Structures are given as structure tokens and as C-alpha cells.
Amino acid sequence: MANGQQLKMLSVKNLHASVGDKQILKGINLEVKAGEVHAIMGPNGSGKSTLASVLAGSEKFTVTAGEVTYMGEDLLQLSIEERARKGLFLGFQYPVEIPGVTMANFMKIAVNEKRKAQGLEPLTAAEFLRMMREKSAIVELDSKLTARAVNEGFSGGEKKKNEIFQMAMLEPKLAILDETDSGLDIDALRIVATGVTRLKTPENATVVITHYQRLLDYIVPDYVHVLYKGRIIYSGDKSLALKLEKEGYDWLINDYRE
Amino acid sequence: MTIAEYIASEAIESFKGGVVDSSTDTSHPLVVLNPKSFKMELQQGIKAQLVIACTSSVTASVEVSLAEGVVLDIVELYAADSIVKVTVHQAESSALSTFSALLSSSHVSYTHALEGRGATNRFNALFVATGAEHQTIELNTRHLVPDCSSNSLIKGIAAGRATGEFRGLVYVAPDAQRTDAQQQNRNIQLDNAQIVALPQLEIYADDVRCSHGSTVGYEDAEVLYYMRQRGIDAATARRLQVEGFVQEVVMRCNMEPLCGIVREAVSDKMSQI
């Protein structure tokens, strides 16, 4: 998989980030190339979600050191929406409800903003509706949901499907899925994971943040990284996930205890 | 189309009030245009729809009585500066559903008295105050007997130098046990406007489920972040939130084609913000 010819998509070097006075990321290094799937695992509170949020540009966190290059550009200089329009997608662990704003209207604006940034004409209503129909089929999302307000009254599973549906609509280059598997029953997990797999191409990359190996049965990673106390302490291939599932993290993190 | 144009185009006669019984044609909404002193009595079991529209300034009193089992939907639109007092009496098992939109410097005060067991009351209202307007909604929901329920949502926007005011009261009389009363008030304030809110509870019975909430301010940082992550800029995201805020209550109006007209009037008004 990983050879020198592949496009370097994301390069994270010595990334430090904090919230308030609390340092959470303490020197992350990560390289992601087009066509790859990376899984980031680790115990609670190790900084997995923070990493995802910092890459998306959340203003809750302050980057205190390090650099991030995305598609040859300094990612940290870009606003949240610029990052999104350049193809960085974050699948939220807890998607928010937006009362009164319908899914259709929301997606139409998002898709057309991206097209505008790419110098493309906005989609016509008919083109947009066709796209909605096609993409919602990928995650078996009830088409009625697109007439409702964003995430409002959606079940936990529907919210996660809706994230993958939006990913399909926005066709990102780099998708970061933050605990997309949490709170899903086995059927919903299969649908979500199959959806992600179907969206995979040699031109895009996926970073999957997860607690459990079960998601990785469906989305097979090229690399597995273990994040602990704000650092990636170990990387391996997909067999690492199985080992972690069986043996836990203790064998790895003993050396890092404070 | 404005409400006045609609009334003209459909050649609807303004309803004069009085007793509504099985001999009254209730197959279409009864429309009251610019009332002064309006009284209406719905006899047992009647199902009806009522539209109250103020297109020119009025000072009015509206009194509506619902006999046992009456089901009444009311849509109210205040497009001209008006002072209106609305009093409703609800007998046993009657059901009232109100949707009201204030789009001008009006003061509308409601007294909804639940006087018979099992009566239900739904109330949805919106004010959009712009320029130097002062709009006030007063809602006094009176639970006078046991086993009634009420559910209210009042949303308000004040922009420019306007003042938007909500004065609410849920009153539960002694012995009005098993009352279920919920009242929610949400406001957005823009520019140099002012929002005043007094949501009140006065409760004299113990076996009740009563709550109210009132908020001012709309900018939800989480929502803003979510929208921006999907590539929508902050200004658009804020505008969407304000629109969504209004939509949430406007969607609760479901008396077609009147509600289409209401929606149009609301979005016209919103464009002044």
C-alpha cells in the first residue's frame, strides 16, 4: 500500500494543543497518504477526540506548538469552513441538533459552498435532489429524515448514519471519523461501516478514531496507532488492533505511567 | 399574497360571531377581519377553524367559549398595530390550538381559562419586532380544574431598536390536581433591541407537572462549529440559525392555505432584519 508514489495528504509534526491551561496533545506525529486508512485507538482521555477537533479547527483548543500540512498547505492557517471546503470532513462523535433548519436546506448550502470554492456552478434543484437520493441510499438513510431539521429527533444510530450521508454528499479528500461506532447496534454499525468502505477511493483517505476493534472488522486499516497521554506511543498494522482487543493497553502503557 | 388579498380573492365574508352550532358551516375557516368586539360560542362537539387577522389598527376584545368536546384551531395574524384582548373559556374535554404571529407594534393579551376537566390547550406564538416597534404577548393560562394540560411555545425576535416583550403566567388553582402545564419562551435579540421576559408560575396544587423556561440569545457555539465544519461560513451559519429559530414555531401552523400566507408574511418581515 504505502509507497513513495502516493500523494502525501496530511502531515502532522510535533503537534501540541491545550484547552485552557491543560495540555492535551503533547507532540503528535502522523503521516497520511491518499488511499490509506488509519485507525487511532487508545484509552479514554488520551486525546483522540482532541486530535480530531484540532485538525478540524475547533476554537475550543489552542495549538501551542508543531505544524500540520494538508495537501501542501499550512492547515493551521485556515478557518474551519476553509478546511471543510478543501475536503476535510469530521464525522462528529456527538452531532448537534439544529432546530428549524432542514437537512435538505443545510446540505444544499454546504454542497454549493464547496462547489463555489472549487469554481463550480451551484447545483440545480433537480441535480441536488437526485444527489440526495443517491447518497442517502448508501447509508440506508430514511429519505423522510432529509425533510426534518438537522439531527433533531434523530435516534443515535440515525445521527451517525446522517454523518456518513453528509460525508457522501461532500465527497471529502480526508475524512476523520470520531467514534462513529459508539452507541451503534450491530446492524447500524454494519451499515455505517459499509457506507464508509463504499466511499473509499485511491484518491481519498480515512482516519478512524475508535475504542473498539469491531469497527475495524469492516473498515480494514492499513495502520493502527495507539494514542496515550497526548502522544502516539505505538504504531502497527491491523493485527495491533486485535492484540489490543485481546490484551488491553496495559502491556503498552506501563512504560508511560507517571 | 397578503391575508387581505386572500380574503378579497376568496370573497370571504368576515364572520360576525355569535353561537356556532351544527347549523353553521364549519367546513372552511371562519374569518374575522379587524374585530372590535367579537364574541363566539361554540356549542357541544363542534369542530371549527377560526382566523383572526388585523390588517388595520384596532383595539379589540375577543371572547371565545368552547363547550364540551369542542375542537377549535385558531390562527391569528397581527399585521397592523393593535391592542387586542383575547379571552377563551374551555369546558370539559375541549381542545384549543392557537397559532399567533405578531408582525407589528401590537399588544395581544390572552387569558385562556381551562374550566372543564380534560381540556387541552396548545399555544404557539411568534413575534418579530423591527425598527422602533414594541410588541408584547401576554399569556395567562389558567388551570382551574383537575386533569387539564397546556403546552405553550412563544418565540420572539427583536431587532433594530425594537422591544419585544413576553409576559407569561401559568396559574394552577387549589385542587387543580394532575395539571400538566409546560411553557417555553425563546428569544433572540439583535442590534440594539431589547427583550423583556416574565415567565411566571403560580401554583396552588401539589400533584402537578409544571415547568417553564425562558432564554435570550441564540448563538450556539456547537451549532456554529458544526455548520462551519460542513463548509458554511459564520455569517451564513448565523443567518440559518435565526431562520431555523423562526421556522421551528412557524412549522406548527397547519391550517392551509392560511399558513402559507402566514409563512410568507413572516418571511417578508424577517427580510427587514
Place this chain on the structure above:
Amino acid sequence: MKENNQQDILDSLQSKEYEYGFTSDIESTMLPVGLSEDIVRAISARKDEPEWLTEYRLKAYRHFLTLSVPTWAHLDIPPIDFQKIIYYAEPKLKKPLGSMDEVDPELKRTFDKLGIPLEEQMALAGVAVDAVLDSVSVKTTFRETLAQKGIIFCSISEAVREHPELVRKYLGSVVSYADNFYAALNAAVFSDGSFCYIPKGVRCPMELSTYFRINARGTGQFERTLIVADEGAYVSYLEGCTAPQRDENQLHAAVVEIVVERDAEVKYSTVQNWYPGDKEGRGGVYNFVTKRGICHENARLSWTQVETGSAITWKYPSCVLAGDNAVGEFYSVAMTNNYQQADTGTKMIHLGRNTRSRIVSKGISAGQSQNAYRGLVKIAPKAENARNYSQCDSLLIGDKCGAHTFPHIDCRNRTAMLEHEATTSKISEEQLFYCNQRGISTEDAVGLIVNGYAREVLAKLPMEFAVEAQKLLAISLEGSVG
């Protein structure tokens, strides 16, 4: 109060001036009944006050004459004849009781339930304490520790004598005599109270409690408290105590003023357990209190109150958030039983930028009582990014009581975010059954549930106060169920 009536009374008093001769008779322990300029002058003279303070009292009195009794509260207040009250009396010294055996058994039972140490029980019940507790030495040690830090903690009369510049600077600066009817009355006739000054940058090493203040008892009906935390200072102040306080004075009109200078913090905790009247609603204290603090830049003021006593409570501890980044908090448990009435809450006035306030109010109504939360949250046009969160819950015990919520929100800045929520509930049959099934008596179960309900507020009290307050809630509820 009608103007001509007032004049008649003034005239009649003036004509009797020589008869009573109270201008010269400074040795007597009581002034004549009623209120007049001469009475105000006499109070001031009796306390040997400087002229500016006499003038201040007189100004307040003249303003008081222009006001009428406020009627907006959700209270049924019997008419009070302000001319039938004695406005100044030296602390009445009761004959000390010889031993604990002479203490009213009911009072003793309550003390035991509250778990108050024997020494304190004796002091509170009026047993001659010197025999068991060297209170003078305790107080002396206490004062020495404070003096080392430059902290002043004394009665307001003493402060007027010893630190006139501080009192003059701050008295009436937060609660003007023109503020309201009862504040005007208090400013005119205040008897005594506490004064506390924490110098710049000083953290008061102990909780200041009125209990330890010399002359704390017998401060009378018109108590005046002034607390000043200078820049960067910190103090936690405790008012009242959990033991039942009987008082023959029916009308109380206190004023508490707090000045929180830049970067300073004040915590003010109250447990109010005045005599609530009997089960039929006879007697009991009428408590009309004006409490307010001003917070300058980065300052924080936190009010915590547990109100279980008084027949009538009219009290709104408030915060004026004048400086940028100031924080105001109000945590309250108000319990009413039998025929008690409470109308209490807070005002949060946001003037500075980034000011924040939080209100948590827990009302508990039982018996035939009426319990109201009344609040104001005001955001001034310049208060950018102000935030308020208010949660007002009511718990009803029995179907003869009332629980009311009267919040007022006034917002004039678009960047503000305000949130108010209120709920009403009762102790469910299911909860009681569940507790009973586990062997817990109904009375204990109610105590448990009520304490759980009030926990968020009780947790804000200093530790030992919190434990006593918990027991107090349970005791105040006795006889309200089953």
C-alpha cells in the same frame, strides 16, 4: 402612612419632648415608642455618633416619610403600625439560667437533633457560659489572629468610632437609603450590626461568623452589616446560626451591603431560622431584608442562603456586576411550613463586559405556606457577552400550600445569553413507598428526599454549616407529612 396623621404624631411627640426628656436622659435603656426626627436624633446621640451620620439618618428618615409600604410581593402582610414600635432599646440582658436543666425542653430537643455541642447549646440558650466556656479568651484569640492580617471585624457602632473614614466611604454606597421603604427605615434607625474590612490582597484565614463577634447578640431589629473586601481580598462570611432564634421583636428590617473591589471575592452564607410563628400561624418574625453587593472588575460575590424561619420573609440578595468579568452567584433553599410566607430571590444587574451570573433556587412549601421565587436578571446595553443561568425549582408537600416563580428578564445587549428554567414537583408516592419498603420511616424519607433536592445549594455552604442545615431542613418539616 397619611401625611397628616404623620404630622399629628410628630406634633404630639414633640409636645411631649420635655415630659420624657429623652434628650438629656441618656441613661435610660429605652426610647419612647414611635418614630420621629427626634427619635432618630436620639438614637444617634445615644450612640455618640458623629454629625455626618446623624445627618445621614435624618436624610433617610425624611425620605422614608415620602415612601409607602411596598405591596408588590406575593405576601399577605398584616398592616404594621410603625408608630407603635420602639426603635431603640439597649440589649436586654436576661437573667442567665443556672444550668442546662432550666432550658426549655423543646429547645433542648432541637439542639440535640441539630447535634450542637453542649457548650454552644448553653451559650445559645442563655446559660451563663463563662462557667463552661471561656468565651472572652476565645474571642480574644480570634481577634488577635485577624488583627495581625489587618482585618477589621467589629460592630458597626465600634467601626463608626474607630474607623470613621471607612464607614463614611462605604455606608450607603451599595444600598442607598432611597432604595426602598425598609432600607430607608433601616438607614434612619439602624441599631447595630457588623462591620468587616479585609485589606488589599489579604485572604481571611477563617470563616467570619457573627456568632463570634463581640456583642453579636441583641443587635436589635434594624441590623446593619457592611463588608468591604479590598482589591484582591477574600472572605467567607457566615450570618446567623442553625439554632432556633426566638425574638420578641416582630419586625426586622436589616440591610447588608457588600463591596467587592477589583479581583476580590466574598462568600456570604446565611442560615435564617427566626421564629416562624406557631402551627396556627400566630406570631413569628416579619423579616424585610435588603442585601446587595457591588462587584468591581474580576470580582466575585456568592450568596448562599438557607431560609427556614420567619413568618414572613422578604429578601433579595443581589449583585451589581459593575466591573468587567465580574461574577455573581445566588444559591438558595427557602422552606416554608404551616402558615409561613416567603418571597425571596435575587437581582443580577449586569453592567460590565463578560459578566456572569448563576442562580439556583430551591423552594420547598409544606402545610398552608406560600413560597415564591422572585428574580431579576438585567443586561445593560454595554454588558457585552454577559451570561446568566437560572434554575428555580419548587417542591410541594401537601395540597394546601403554594409555590410560585416570578422571574423578570430584561436584556439590552445582543451578545448576551440568558437561560431560565423552572420546574415544580412533589414527593411522589412511589419514592415514599420505595423508602418505606427499605425500612425508612416516612418522616426520614421526606428528610432524605428534601436534602437530596437541596443538595446543590447545601454543597455551597461551609462544611459544618452544611451538616447543620441538612438537619435543620428535616426538623423544619416535622409534622408536614402523614
